[in-house]
Amino acid sequence: MTAVVAESLTKRFGDVLAVDDLSFTLQPGTVTGFLGPNGAGKTTTLRMLLGLTAPTSGRSLVLGKPYTTLDRPALSVGAVLEATDFHPGRSGRDHLRILCRTVDLPDSRADEVLKIVELQTAAARRVKGYSLGMRQRLGLAGALLGDPELLILDEPANGLDPEGVRWLRDFLRAFASTGRTVLISSHALAEVAQTVDQVLIITHGRFVVESSLHELTSRVGGSVRVRTSKPEELKEALHREQLEASSDQQTLVVRGANTDRVGEIAFNAGVPILELVAEGSSLEEIFLDLTSELSS
Amino acid sequence: MIAQLKSELLKVRSTRTTVGLFAGMVGLTVLIVLLTGLLTHPDDLVSKHDQRGLFAPSAVALIFSGLAGVLLITSEYRYGTIRPTFLFTPRRGNVLSAKLIAGLLTGLVFGAVSLSLAIGIGSLILSARGIPSTLSGSDFAVLIFGGLAGTALRGAFGVGLGAILRNQVAAVIALLAWDFVVNTLVFGLAPSVGRYMPTPAADALMGLKTPHLLSPGAGGVVLLAWTAALALIGLALTLRRDVT
Ligand SMILES: Nc1ncnc2c1ncn2[C@@H]1O[C@H](COP(=O)(O)OP(=O)(O)OP(=O)(O)O)[C@@H](O)[C@H]1O
Ligand SMILES: [Mg+2]
Numbered sequence: 001m002t003a004v005v006a007e008s009l010t011k012r013f014g015d016v017l018a019v020d021d022l023s024f025t026l027q028p029g030t031v032t033g034f035l036g037p038n039g040a041g042k043t044t045t046l047r048m049l050l051g052l053t054a055p056t057s058g059r060s061l062v063l064g065k066p067y068t069t070l071d072r073p074a075l076s077v078g079a080v081l082e083a084t085d086f087h088p089g090r091s092g093r094d095h096l097r098i099l100c101r102t103v104d105l106p107d108s109r110a111d112e113v114l115k116i117v118e119l120q121t122a123a124a125r126r127v128k129g130y131s132l133g134m135r136q137r138l139g140l141a142g143a144l145l146g147d148p149e150l151l152i153l154d155e156p157a158n159g160l161d162p163e164g165v166r167w168l169r170d171f172l173r174a175f176a177s178t179g180r181t182v183l184i185s186s187h188a189l190a191e192v193a194q195t196v197d198q199v200l201i202i203t204h205g206r207f208v209v210e211s212s213l214h215e216l217t218s219r220v221g222g223s224v225r226v227r228t229s230k231p232e233e234l235k236e237a238l239h240r241e242q243l244e245a246s247s248d249q250q251t252l253v254v255r256g257a258n259t260d261r262v263g264e265i266a267f268n269a270g271v272p273i274l275e276l277v278a279e280g281s282s283l284e285e286i287f288l289d290l291t292s293e294l295s296s
Numbered sequence: 297m298i299a300q301l302k303s304e305l306l307k308v309r310s311t312r313t314t315v316g317l318f319a320g321m322v323g324l325t326v327l328i329v330l331l332t333g334l335l336t337h338p339d340d341l342v343s344k345h346d347q348r349g350l351f352a353p354s355a356v357a358l359i360f361s362g363l364a365g366v367l368l369i370t371s372e373y374r375y376g377t378i379r380p381t382f383l384f385t386p387r388r389g390n391v392l393s394a395k396l397i398a399g400l401l402t403g404l405v406f407g408a409v410s411l412s413l414a415i416g417i418g419s420l421i422l423s424a425r426g427i428p429s430t431l432s433g434s435d436f437a438v439l440i441f442g443g444l445a446g447t448a449l450r451g452a453f454g455v456g457l458g459a460i461l462r463n464q465v466a467a468v469i470a471l472l473a474w475d476f477v478v479n480t481l482v483f484g485l486a487p488s489v490g491r492y493m494p495t496p497a498a499d500a501l502m503g504l505k506t507p508h509l510l511s512p513g514a515g516g517v518v519l520l521a522w523t524a525a526l527a528l529i530g531l532a533l534t535l536r537r538d539v540t
Contacts, residue, residue: 051386052379053538068386079383085376087311094310095377101303102384142380 001064003028003150003181004049008058011044011205018044020205021058026183028149031176033196033213034185037291041205042185043081046154050079063150072103078143079152083136083159088128092119092138095127099142113141118167132159140171150181157191169195189287193278203291214258216286224254224262227275237269238262250274300385300394304368308398313371314364318406321360325410326417328356333421341422344430345505350418351431352439352502355475357410358495361403361447362471365454368402369395370464378539388534392459396452396527403451407444415440438503442512446498446519453494453523459530483508494522 004026011019019041026032036042047053049060051068059066063076070076086095096110114123117137122130130138136156143151151172157165172195176182186192189199199216201209209216227250228234238245238254243265245252254262259278266273308314332350333341340346369392372378385391415436422429431439454471461467475495483490487508490496499506500515510518 047538047540050383052382053540070386072384073386074384081379081383082376085379087307087371087375087377089311089313091310094306098303098306098310099380099384101306102299102381104299 001028002026002061003030003063004152004183005061006045006049006058007060009045009048009055009060010057011041011048011053012056018205019048019055022202022205022207023058024200024207024210026181028181029176029179030198031172031182031196032184033189033192033199034183034202035187035189035192035199035287036185036202036208037187040187040203040291042187042202043154044205045202046079046081046152046183046185050077050081050152052081072146074099074103074148075146076148077150077152078146078148080139080143080156081154083132083139083156086127086130086135086138089126091124091126092130092134092141093123095138096142096145099145103146105145109145110141113144116144117141117171133161133164136160136164136168140168148180151175151183153182153184155185155187157186165191201287201290208290214260223279224257224259225251225275225277225279226254226262226266226273227251228266228271228273230271233269234266234271237265237271241265253279297390297394300390301397304394304398305401308364308368308402311371313367314402317360317364317367318409321356321406321410322413324356324360325413329414329417329421333418333425338425338427341425341427342430344435347418347422347429347431348435348439348502348504350422351411351415352443352504355495357407357443357447358450358498359472359475360410361406361450362454362457362475363468364402364406365399365451365456366458366467366471367454367464368399368451369455369458370462370467373462374464382539389531392455392527392531392534395455395459399451399453399455400448401451403448403454404444406451407447410447411440411443435503438512442502442516445516446501449519449523450494450498453519453526456523456526456528456530459534460526492518494519497522 002025006022006024009019009022022045034042044053048055049062049067063070067073093110093114096113097107100107100109114120117140119134119137119141122134157168160168172182184192193213196213198212199209229250231247231250231252234252235245235247243254243257245254259276263273263276329350341350372381381391382388419429457471458467461470479493479495482493483496491508491510496509497515497518500509501512501519503512
């Protein structure tokens with residue numbers, strides 16, 4: 001069964017066509033980045049998937065059914081749309097216990113997820129006193145209550161400090177490594193580049209790109225930074241494969257290839273690799289290129 | 297449905313909002329009974345009508361039950377918790393039904409406490425001042441059951457109003473303006489129409505005998521009709537509207 005299916009999803013707010021005939025399918029076990037600049041229609045799309053907003057036309061299925069017809073969907077789908085959806089005067093634990101009640105989960109489940117998101121010590125405090133990072137984690141804890149197989153998060157990294165972003169990345173990787181599905185939106189490609197294996201990029205409610213991260217990098221000629229103890233030999237090997245590299249001492253920057261390709265070439269040439277990175281900044285450039293093309 | 301109700305009741309208990317309203321209601325009830333009981337001339341505390349007025353500080357419990365109902369739902373929209381609520385229970389009718397019941401129960405508790413305080417303190421004052429009790433057992437029965445039914449319905453009434461308006465400030469103002477301005481004006485200017493308004497209907501339900509009021513039974517039917525109308529409109533809108 002597919003995890004998520006969108007069929008010609010369309011949402012119009014008066015004159016604004018927020019989401020324009022969007023169709024896509026997410027297979028189970030994939031981690032998908034849903035990307036686009038501000039106002040692209042990401043949140044609106046997620047709201048439609050989750051039954052909060054009715055599409056003007058089109059439809060969507062989550063785990064094979066429209067979300068609103070799932071029986072106790074929280075037991076299979078975890079979702080967070082806003083990082084701030086808490087009553088400030090209520091404790092984090094009570095917030096979770098309230099959600100537990102609706103699906104007959106025991107209160108102890110609230111404490112389990114608080115542990116997962118490392119909020120145990122703040123659990124009894126009122127949310128009023130939580131930092132933004134703590135609220136993000138509490139929101140995530142709510143999504144995890146039902147031990148879902150699909151996680152849908154709208155801009156979960158918003159407002160997190162670098163440590164928080166890393167924590168989230170590690171968490172999502174661990175979550176996905178158990179074969180579960182993740183759909184996470186972001187307005188910055190670099191933010192999710194290390195977490196996702198495919199991207200959906202939209203702007204003005206329409207797709208610009210729908211591909212794996214690898215394809216994306218190679219297709220638009222992203223660059224790879226590689227550090228090696230034998231730069232000259234690697235440069236030659238790359239040259240034989242029609243790839244140009246600029247070098248600065250031990251570090252080469254290869255354009256028009258992805259990390260898989262460069263790694264294989266180096267391996268075949270018997271060149272030791274000390275470091276191999278898809279360049280984040282160039283990913284960001286790709287993203288800006290793609291999204292501004294349609295905007296202009 | 298039971299699960300959702302448990303969740304709604306924990307929502308009510310886990311913040312200070314309802315507790316604060318409850319405390320406010322208790323304080324005002326006690327104050328009004330004390331002032332009325334101690335300062336009113338004994339001659340004006342003898343008739344059944346006077347004593348009902350003393351024991352039924354209706355406005356306070358009715359207002360606070362309505363407010364508690366309004367906040368039960370508008371605070372979800374205000375703080376965005378409506379999103380997780382609907383994500384966990386996408387059948388919005390279940391959420392609203394559970395909230396209506398939670399509103400009824402909250403109103404019931406408010407009414408029970410308010411009536412106990414008013415009747416308890418009021419009776420003590422009467423006996424301390426040597427004024428005989430003139431209300432019969434059946435008068436008390438109407439006062440108590442009508443009062444409980446009235447405040448319970450008002451809790452659900454507030455939920456319905458809040459579901460329609462969603463905005464907390466707007467809903468609180470609407471409730472207060474309706475009670476204090478609209479009801480009073482219409483009842484004052486055209487009592488034959490005004491007695492069908494929610495507050496006069498609730499007064500009638502408790503057996504108050506202010507001129508022009510309906511009978512307790514008719515008052516109950518009218519208040520129930522208002523509550524059902526608000527609840528149904530609120531339900532229809534909640535099912536249709538986008539949550540953003
Ligand atoms: N409730 C609404 N009423 C009117 N217009 C809306 C509403 N919600 C969204 N829009 C419009 O729809 C478009 C898409 O908004 P949406 O919030 O889905 O974008 P987004 O991709 O999530 O952006 P961001 O990165 O800023 O969160 C925007 O032009 C926005 O102004
Ligand atoms: Mg958004």
